[in-house]
Amino acid sequence: MNIMESSMDKLKTGTSTLxxxxxxxxxxxxxxxATMGHxxxxxxxxxxxxxxxxxxxxxAGLVGHAQSxxxxxxxxxxxxxxxxxxxxxxxGAATLTANILLGRPYWVQLLIVGVxxxxxxxxxxxxxxxxxxxxxxxxxxxxxxxxxxxxxxxRDGMQKNDAIKLAARALLASGQRDAASGNGMDLAYITExxxxxxxxxxxxxxxxxxxx
Amino acid sequence: xxxxPSGRGYDHGIxxxxxxxxxxxxxxxxxxxxxxxxxxxxxxxDGVILVVDKRINSRLIIPDSIEKVFKIDNxxxxxxxxxxxxxxxxxxxxxxxxxINRITYADSVPVTTLAKKICDFKQSFxxxxxxxxxxxxxxxxxxxxxxxxxxxxxxSGAYQSYHAGGIGxxxxxxxxxxxSNWKENMTMNAAIKxxxxxxxxxxxxxxxxxxxxxxxxxxxxxxxxxxxDVNKNIDKxxxxxxxx
Numbered sequence: 170m171n172i173m174e175s176s177m178d179k180l181k182t183g184t185s186t187l188x189x190x191x192x193x194x195x196x197x198x199x200x201x202x203a204t205m206g207h208x209x210x211x212x213x214x215x216x217x218x219x220x221x222x223x224x225x226x227x228x229a230g231l232v233g234h235a236q237s238x239x240x241x242x243x244x245x246x247x248x249x250x251x252x253x254x255x256x257x258x259x260x261g262a263a264t265l266t267a268n269i270l271l272g273r274p275y276w277v278q279l280l281i282v283g284v285x286x287x288x289x290x291x292x293x294x295x296x297x298x299x300x301x302x303x304x305x306x307x308x309x310x311x312x313x314x315x316x317x318x319x320x321x322x323x324r325d326g327m328q329k330n331d332a333i334k335l336a337a338r339a340l341l342a343s344g345q346r347d348a349a350s351g352n353g354m355d356l357a358y359i360t361e362x363x364x365x366x367x368x369x370x371x372x373x374x375x376x377x378x379x380x381x
Numbered sequence: 382x383x384x385x386p387s388g389r390g391y392d393h394g395i396x397x398x399x400x401x402x403x404x405x406x407x408x409x410x411x412x413x414x415x416x417x418x419x420x421x422x423x424x425x426x427d428g429v430i431l432v433v434d435k436r437i438n439s440r441l442i443i444p445d446s447i448e449k450v451f452k453i454d455n456x457x458x459x460x461x462x463x464x465x466x467x468x469x470x471x472x473x474x475x476x477x478x479x480x481i482n483r484i485t486y487a488d489s490v491p492v493t494t495l496a497k498k499i500c501d502f503k504q505s506f507x508x509x510x511x512x513x514x515x516x517x518x519x520x521x522x523x524x525x526x527x528x529x530x531x532x533x534x535x536x537s538g539a540y541q542s543y544h545a546g547g548i549g550x551x552x553x554x555x556x557x558x559x560x561s562n563w564k565e566n567m568t569m570n571a572a573i574k575x576x577x578x579x580x581x582x583x584x585x586x587x588x589x590x591x592x593x594x595x596x597x598x599x600x601x602x603x604x605x606x607x608x609x610d611v612n613k614n615i616d617k618x619x620x621x622x623x624x625x
Contacts, residue, residue, distance in 0.1 A: 240483070244480035247454075
């Protein structure tokens, strides 16, 4: 039995997550739903993790693998900063993550997003350690629906608020049409000066209300 | 202790007791700490302060390249004295232990637990052959749910908890100063001043403005003072009366 088959009855984040680069930063978001087959196992799962002052991780796939990776990455970025006196680059974090995934396969699809000296970037990482940079990216079962919104709405050099609204609109669409996504969303942005800033539930509600 | 030519063979192996029950190699390791730079630590109302003198004796040395005080985790700092290279190994190990605790228990490591772990590690180098003890003493300062902590560790792996103390060549001068001056519930500024005075007491000269470093650990975490802020605090000290 391969790992995919053996995972069918496990807790999975069917999931929609995305990252969007804008002018001066990056927006990152994820839904809240975890499923086991057709059953919604949890309505408030965390899939968006801060893994450093300038770095975030979103996870899709097996919850156990995702949580374990977030703990490991948090420790690695902290030790990196203590040893070297500066934060890890996004490329560095993505490559490190890819190397961890090569050690043994994790059933996950990840985004590593962040800001460093070279500006904002989004890396998508597959379970076998493939790591690809992009200006925007979506993962999980809801990604086809989100890509529809992103292909239509994304512009180079967007402003922060427009990028946050686009992210919310994409997650809202996948929440409506993907059975394994929904139950609200986490949204955050990262800039060089402010670092990782997660929006409060109230702020997210206001943004969603402004779209309607 | 006098360095007699005769440990009579009992100082060759670290694992060999002398007939009167001493481990000479461990005692020699303590000597390397006694030659180390002076480091002072003291508790105040809200946390703990570590003050180190990097002992820079050439204007060609770039002071920033010498590290004597280290952030270990958000809530813990080490100040070291003795062999610097040995200290770095302990610092690295401690940082990893802190992260292991976070991965394993999703919580920061209690300061006492970390002090014991590092001392267990040091101790293992006094009992197994083929290695030598760490020539390093540590001041471990930290704040956690249990309160404010200041530990001193020595090469044998022994540790004690202090209100205020020192390690290195000026240890006794620092301790004497704290013995007669330290009191509970000082403000941070008062404690910084006292730490600097204690350090100066061990030097018998004015503090080197390029060589002093100050770390503060309180409920808002670990931070070091900028060179500018350190010097502002040094300037507040009453000048030494060197004729005394």
